Amino acid sequence: MTPAHVFEISNAPDCSIITFFGALDAAAMQRIKPTLQESLSPTARNVIVDLRKVNFLDSHGIGLFVSLVKKLNAGKGRLYVAGAEGQPASVLKMVGLDEKFVTYCKDADEARALVSSGAPLAPP
Amino acid sequence: MPNSASVFLPLQALVTAQVFTHRIEPVTFDHIPDARAAFSGFFQRAGIPPDASDAYLLTMSEILTNLVKHPARPPRFAEIAFRADKSGAVLDISDDATSFADFHEKCQAALDDARQLLPLAESGHGLRCILRQHTEALYTPAATSRDGCNHFSVRDFTREEAS
Numbered sequence: 205m206t207p208a209h210v211f212e213i214s215n216a217p218d219c220s221i222i223t224f225f226g227a228l229d230a231a232a233m234q235r236i237k238p239t240l241q242e243s244l245s246p247t248a249r250n251v252i253v254d255l256r257k258v259n260f261l262d263s264h265g266i267g268l269f270v271s272l273v274k275k276l277n278a279g280k281g282r283l284y285v286a287g288a289e290g291q292p293a294s295v296l297k298m299v300g301l302d303e304k305f306v307t308y309c310k311d312a313d314e315a316r317a318l319v320s321s322g323a324p325l326a327p328p
Numbered sequence: 329m330p331n332s333a334s335v336f337l338p339l340q341a342l343v344t345a346q347v348f349t350h351r352i353e354p355v356t357f358d359h360i361p362d363a364r365a366a367f368s369g370f371f372q373r374a375g376i377p378p379d380a381s382d383a384y385l386l387t388m389s390e391i392l393t394n395l396v397k398h399p400a401r402p403p404r405f406a407e408i409a410f411r412a413d414k415s416g417a418v419l420d421i422s423d424d425a426t427s428f429a430d431f432h433e434k435c436q437a438a439l440d441d442a443r444q445l446l447p448l449a450e451s452g453h454g455l456r457c458i459l460r461q462h463t464e465a466l467y468t469p470a471a472t473s474r475d476g477c478n479h480f481s482v483r484d485f486t487r488e489e490a491s
Contacts, residue, residue: 227364230393231357260364262389263454270449291382298460299453 210236215245219284219319221312223254228265228292237268249281252315256287261295269296273305282307284315337380337417337484345413346374352392353405355423360392363408376412380484383461384410384419390454391421391480399425407477416485422477427469435459458482 210232214221222240226232244251251272255261273283286309288296309315348370352359364385371381388408395403403425410419428434438455459465462482470478 227361229360229364229389230396231361234357260385260389262386262393263457264393266453267451290378291386294382295386295457298457 213243219250220248221252225257227260229262230264233264252284254286254312261292286312286315342414348410350408355403401426418483420481431467
């Protein structure tokens, strides 16, 4: 894996799964943001971001998630955050990006199952 | 600027003071991960637990990122200086860029946003994270500092020292 290898996208009819690697910081965002936006399926209502292999998240990574939340909410979709642990999980909590805005899942499989089952998009 | 919520560090086990210094020149986005790796290695060698080190790694990254993005005249260098002992820790980042204006007003606005829980703001999270993670944050512009550099410092204490 090269340092430039920050994400992979798998597009399905009902959702896109973005698997991130390494650090989601300003340097990474500067490199990937244009490509990432182009790579997302325009028809996917939901997006799963898999953070299992992310070891560092800063405000620029948060900015990306916020822009995804806004875009998906506008289309009645939802952002699912899978596998966030350690530092990334702490930062997500600190900035208040909680279950009102995203659905947190243990891993991408759980998120995928939630999307497929048509589970409620908003928390109770 | 003192924060509303004090942050207590688990540093009581440190027997001797642990010091880290690192110079970045030039200061670009691509140099920040290297600085973070060096800082992270120091924390591991010093036995400083992730509870404390994660906060300083994020703060360092956010401060350096701001230095790349915002000053009218970008910095030629940045110096990172960190010191921890059993009483607490201080991180100081100095630079020779154009000084930030209205630092205290921006901090107040960031804290107000944090109190109102504005997580869907697309900017301002960096400063909010810094202020929420540390007991004190202080910005000294070049015009009033002893060495002619800008200094952004954050400071925290262990529980015993703070109480």
